[in-house]
Amino acid sequence: MDSTRRTFLTSAGAVAAQNVTHAQDHEHDHQAIPSDPALRVKALESLLVEKGYVDPAGLDALVDRFEHKVGPRNGARVVARAWVDAGYKKRLLADAPSAIAELGYTSGQGEHMLVVENGPKVHNLVVCTLCSCYPWPVLGLPPVWYKSAAYRSRAVIDPRGVLREFGTQVDEGVEVHVWDSTAELRYLVLPERPAGTEKLSEVELAALVTRDAMVGVTKVTSPGEKT
């Protein structure tokens, strides 16, 4: 049964990949027929525009917002500020939405947020086992792996295995705290500041902070360090 399910998932993934490839081909070759969802979305959009329910310029603005304005660089700036400014860090851990708004980041999926801090004795990991809840204002939209059955199923039962799969070493003596986003609270991990970064500026520090570290599947490494 196990192997059947895996075969099924693999073939499902292959079909999805085929659809993506197909649609990508279409971008370069106008002779190709777009994949089924592409056609259906196009038909739905034109119907909804004709009926006056959606504004095409509004759709453009939303896509632009998530492709160009909102993303993990926002979260990286929050983390770097917390590393260099103890007062900011205190505010961030006490009232994340207000502290994040100080840097100008406010929007849906982030009004109610908690920042959880990694340290020598605690490593935090964020998941949404029921769907795909994710802190949009600071990380943008989630990557495919975060929404995948593989991650959602394993993060709660085998967090250390997941961390190993991401190449992250967490010692036996460290507590792993998993945060399953089952309500309207959204979680951001404040990673540990890596050693050897004392002389870096806030901007240089922000450049080290990755999306994956703010989900908690990896750690932030100093510039010379290779994982």
Place this chain on the structure above:
Amino acid sequence: MNGVHDMGGLQDMGPINREKNEPVFHVAWEGRIYAINASLRAMGKWNIDAWRHQIELLPPADYLRMTYYERWLNVNEQLAVKHGLVTPTELATGAPERGSAKAAPVLTAAIVARRLGRGIPSSHDPKVPPQFKVRQRVRARNMNPTGHTRLPRYARGKLGIITRDHGVYTFPDTNAHFQGEKRQHVYSVRFSARDLWGEHASPRDSVHLDMWDDYLEHA
């Protein structure tokens, strides 16, 4: 509802496939359905809980086979019909039926530019008293509702400790079915990994879930 969406603790779902330099949207239609979804949600015909439940109602094999945004496409088509925005005929033909009324879009480009939040009401509401206290030991109810719930199967019947009171939130189990907001306190509840998964789990690890009053009982 005990559906395939409730994935916590399932095994053998394969490796976690990461993609280098992953784009926000892999193909243009993903961005379009993302934005259509937000525009229709802004009309207020259905709430976030009803939306999540509609995804959970996808047949299990379809749910697993579909990509993330294919699910979004399907539920937007379904919700638009269910709530009378479009007729099944219009969906099939892609054109408005003769004599159909013309609406005015709610989510315009100007609103996107200054839109700040999802409009979740404040979680401060002194009129709604908490049923539990921080540091209290609680048990997640053993329940198997056939409708929407945000209490995952893996935590049901398990003992945990309340570590934080998040304030007052709308109750998804009723709101998803338009049976009222039934606002109540939500807590962060810590479950030890061993209580959830048995002796093979690390004694140091824990899982925190956010839980409404109605998901908990005194332990």
